[in-house]
Amino acid sequence: MVLTIDFDDEQVTEWHLAGDGVEARTITDYRPTLYVGAPVSQLYGKEGGQTPDPRMPRRGALSASLQEIRSFLDGQEAVVDLCPDVWRQTFRTSFRPVLRVECRRVQDVRSVARRVHQFGDPDEHTCYNVDLTRQLRYTLETDCDPSPDTSIRELQTLRLSFPAHESELSALSKLRVDGELVGESPKEVAAAVADRVNENDPDVLIVDTARVVPLLFEAAEKYDLQPYSLGRESGYTQLASASTYTSYGQVGHSPARYSVPGRVILDRSNTFFYSEAGLAGCLDLVERAGLPLQELSWASIGRVLTAMQIREARSRGVLVPWRAWRPEFFRSASTLDTADRGGTTLAPEVGVHEEVHELDFSSMYPNIIREYNVSPETVRCGCCDNAAVPNVGYSICERDGYLPDVLGPLIDGRSEIKQRIRESDDPDEVARLESRSSAIKWILVSCFGYQGFSNAKFGRIECHESINAFAREILLDAKAALEAGGWRVLHGIVDSIWVTPAPDVPESDRRPLNVIAKEVSEEVGIELEYEGAFDWVAFCPRRGGDGGALTRYFGRRRGEEYPEEGLGDAVKTRGIECRQDDTPAWINRLQATLIRTLDETHDAEAVCGVLREWIERLEEGEVAPEELLIEQRVSKRVERYTHETVTVAALKRAKWKDCALAPGQRVRYLVVDGDARGLGRVRLDHEALRSYDEGWYRAQAIRAAESVLSALGWDRDKIQSALSMASIPTLERY
The missing domain is CATH 3.40.1820.20 (B family DNA polymerase, thumb domain, alpha/beta motif)
Structure with a gap:
């Protein structure tokens, strides 16, 4: 059970938690490994080419092509050993001989793989286990447990705060250690940080930006503060340079990454899971995914899911492809038209509706994967003749797929955590459990989309299409059952559905929602949960159109109390300004106040009266500029x-x-x-920040008010007209 792993030219150092600090263990015989096999295009036949029993090992000699590669690599400095081995190259193929290549150092793996691809005809061989991250590779190949043993002691942390926009040495005077300024000059700060790190001996350094690491070492060198250390030994390593990437159509930025010996660096500017789930959630995922904390801290959701898949693949004797190559089997135009669709979405009825109930399918997509055995190697397997996928007609293999085995423990684990949250009255325990639940949630939310991602190691588009096909059928079945039970469906989107009592059905003939939900759950194998009741829900129209916006609505939850400020859990919001990341804090508070006013008065003019009061304070300069960022x-x-x-x-x-x-x-x-x-x-x-453009922010305020009142038929012009009235309605009037 390791805290972190450091790599040197000829050795690896494992750092383990100990009662009085850490214990370092030096490993000198570790040899990172890649594999070379036959081209994937030769492994597939009709539909999937799966052999009668892929679990049975099949031994044999290396092919002539692999023998030539072996001779080519033999004697090269980066290569330590070459030998035949037996692995499965895909989930759909049997065990077969491959060439095992042991390298001298981790950084040699990619260079050796490139030489293999440059040798001869690249279509005659495929490389595997090439682009694994360093620490994940080590834990996989050595069976080392990547979870720090917190039963010995809790992890110790130290926070280094530094302005994200700064990059000059002179700015080090702004650095804070656990919120405290520690010096007035770069020399004083660098010395003080080293002293504080040595004194506290943290296991995790939490930094606002990793740029502070080379900056501190630059100051130490300039002012002769040698030897200098932020780790448990001197020095630091740059693991990666800054880069820009595109994922799901959104541009992202990955800052440069650094490591120091014996400690984990957690960069707040480059960590999704820490920001969403905290350290407790990260540690839970380390245990579940087998991805060491240092790498999990900067990993994306897809990378963590891939780590889980890689471990499951390895347990089944399957290698990890370097460059994913997945054939799409032939499909007719009509099949493509049917399959290439998303989940079911029903157009919402624009307006404010009373007595609304929401029902959700619990983790719908992950549960579809588990319940119906949907996995890249089971869909159109070629060995089973069935039409299991509704409307699309794809077959699904009777053998257990690997993806359900990956997601099953996450689904059950999150359900267990949520049950413990409901039973606990300890706020600290609840906070830790919620962090763990949040971390798992993000994996489950993304597991479906990742199957269609072009860079997914084991993804496949037919798997993605099959999940959607099941989801569409399930939601339509639920809609039919609810309508047959005397309920009118107001809106439905993928895994959620909103209903209100049908006006033409007597209450005595209306079936209870919990009864209908139970019947639907039993029929489809996925639990349809009663999410809650709303006193009212407002479905907003599309901007510039008459139809309903699919994901813009808000509603007052029945029985929930408002907090002193804001909406808390009393109102559920989706798609409007207060749910958007780029909305200024003042606009957020304004919109929350307008929604509360609408709930209390049920009157659009009263909402406009409150809006006018806020705009007057804005125009009089009473709003702090920091609230308008x-x-x-x-x-x-x-x-x-x-x-x-x-x-x-x-x-x-x-x-x-x-x-x-x-x-x-x-x-x-x-x-x-x-x-x-x-x-x-x-x-x-x-x-x-001293002044702001009152007119510009006034327009943003009116836009936020339009989102609140649009379900009542009020547009921007009508709101402007109401604001120009001489008198301001007060709540006492109602």
Whole structure:
């Protein structure tokens, strides 16, 4: 059970928790391994080419092509050993001989794989287990448990706070250690940080930006603070440079990554799971995914899911392809038309509806995968003749798929955690359990979409299509059952459905929702849960159109109390401004207040009266500029934007201020003159913020109010007209 793993040229160091600190274990005989096999195109036959029993090993000699590769690699400095081995190259094929290549160092694996591809005809061989991350590779190949043994002691953390926009040595005076300033000059700060790290001996360094690591070592070198250490030994390693990537159509930015000996560096600017689930959630995923904490801290959801799949594949004797190659078997045009669709979505009835009930299928997509044995190697397996996938007609193998085995423990684990949350009255325990539940939730939410992702190691588009096909049928079955039971369906989207009593059905003839939900659950094999009752739900229209917006609604939960400020759990919101990341805090609070006013008065004019009071305070300069900051993700370099928006002005100003942002990073700014041109339109969040453009923010306030009132038929013009009235309605009037 390791905390972290460090790699040197000729050795590996494992760091284990101990009662009084850590224990370092040096490994000198570790040899990272890749495999070379036959081209995948030769392994498939009709439909899937699955052999009668892929579980039975089949031994034999290496092919002539693999023998030539063996001779080519023999004697090369990066290669330690070459020998035949027996593995399955895919889930659909049997065990067969492959060439096992043991390398001298981790960094040699990719270079050896490139040489293999450059040798002879690249279509005559396929490389496996090439692009595994370093620590995951080590734990897989050595059967080392990547979970730190917290039964010995809890992990110790130390927080280094540093402004994200700073990169100069002189800015080190702004660095804080656990919230405390530790020096007035770079030399004082570098020395103080090293002293505090040595004194506290943390296991995890939590940094706002990993740029602070090389900056501290630069200061130590400049001011002769040698030897300098942030780890349990001196020095640091840059693991990766900063990069920009695109995922699901969204541009992201991956900052440079660093490591220090014996400690985990957790970069808050580059960690999804820590921000969503905290350290407790991360540690839970380390145990479930087998991905060491250092790598899990910066990993995406897909990478964590891939780690789980890799471990399951290895347990089944399946190698991990370097470059995924998945054949799409022939499909007719009609099959493509039927299969290439998403989940069922019903157009919502625009308006405010009373006595609304929401029902959700519990973890629908993961449960479809488990209940119906949907997995990349089971769909259109070629060995089973059935039409298991509704409407599409794909067959599904009778043998257990690997994907249900990966997701099953997560589904059951989250259900168990949620049950423990309901039973616990300890706030600290509840917080830890909620962190763990949140971490698992993100894996389950993404497992379906990842099957259709082109870079997924084991994904397959037919698997993605089959899951959607089951989901469409299940929601339509639920809709039919609810309508037959005397309920009117207001909206349905993928795994959720909203109903209200049908006006033409007497209450005595209406069947209870819990009874219908139980029957549907038993029929489809997935639990249809009663999510809750709403006093009212407002379904918003599309902006500029008459139809209902699919994901823009809000509703008052029955029996929930409002907190002192905001909406809390009393109101469920989706798609409106207060749910959007780029909405200023003041607009968030305004919209929450307008929704509360609508709930209390049921009157649009009263809502406009409150809106007018807030706008008057805005126009009188009573709103703190910090509450009006906007945060936007940068999708491309500033030079590539063609429209001069306020966000583009902010990017240009950031470049002018020598803190240019790469695509995928975020910029925070205040609009000070929306009608101006150039850099003067905005101020960045780290500049002096004194004034703002009242007119620009007034328009944003009216837009937020329109989202609240649009379900009542009020548009922006009508709201503007109401604001111009001389008198302001008060709540006492109602």
